[in-house]
Amino acid sequence: MTSNSNRGVHALGTVTIGGDLVVGRIGFGAMQLTGPKVWGEYPDRDGGIALLKEVVEAGIKFIDTADVYGPHTNEILIHDALHPYPDDLVIATKGGFVRGGPDYKDWDAVGNRVYLRQCVYTSLRRLDLDRIDLYYLHAPTASDAPFEQQVETLAELQQEGLIRHIGLSNLTAAQLRAAQTIVDIAAVTAHYNVGVRIGAELLDAAERVGIPFSPWHPAAIPRDHTAARFKSVLQPIANKYGATVQQIALAWQLHRSHIMLPIPGTTNIAHMAENVAAASVSLTLTEVEAITNLVTDVGSDK
């Protein structure tokens, strides 16, 4: 199961974004291909380019990035590694989030119309695209423009042909409902994994309307005082399938819902191949429930 096999990519079907972009259910999150604390250039440029080429070679059809990763360096690395892009590769990027410097905690959201328009135009330039397949508003928390106005700006950019499909990141279920009264939302993304269920209500809302939900940090496993409890459930399942606990965490995501589009991130080609192979692990209902029940208080995002 930990072998370098791409046969698993479509083993549990595909996910369709916006009715016309069909991708395998395991994507790739490119954020780690930046400098320390997601700031600056990835130090091993040749290694980063080789990894991105392997991502495509392994059959992955969905890459998640953002203008703020680096900032900018992540989109540029993807361009340098993969342009001209394969026809069936979907690159999702995001805008509306800014860094105040290399301190990871120094960040903010900006959502005014002119800034978001600049974000889209400059991502297009860096990625050398005429249109971005999936463009996410990175966070709904900007204080310089109402959330609805930010969605309207993306709708305007879509009408102008610069965005194919609109996505929203780190929002609540209520915000998804509000946005859908303005324009079609094609996908959402939020923090959700075996130990963190921040996106749980959003997942339910996305399931109801049938749009992809892309969990970020999808294979992360708690390393705090709860680690032993998670390991006690995940490790025996991993042993049974000859898999790693990260593979079981990803397989669980795929079994949780047919709309899941996890985007595991790695700087390691062997790990990337393992993440792809996780799609071929077929868990029992009891195993899925045991992992789901590791977190009982999923809270409310309303």
Ligand SMILES: NC(=O)c1ccc[n+]([C@@H]2O[C@H](COP(=O)([O-])OP(=O)(O)OC[C@H]3O[C@@H](n4cnc5c(N)ncnc54)[C@H](OP(=O)(O)O)[C@@H]3O)[C@@H](O)[C@H]2O)c1
């Ligand atoms: N929308 C948002 O606000 C938001 C926020 C955060 C992230 N994201 C997106 O979500 C993506 C995923 O998050 P992430 O990049 O932090 O990655 P992740 O999926 O949370 O995992 C990253 C860590 O797990 C390790 N890892 C990955 N695969 C593994 C495997 N098979 N076995 C063992 N270890 C493994 C990596 O180390 P190695 O490098 O050594 O493999 C790395 O330390 C990001 O790239 C980004 O695109 C979005």
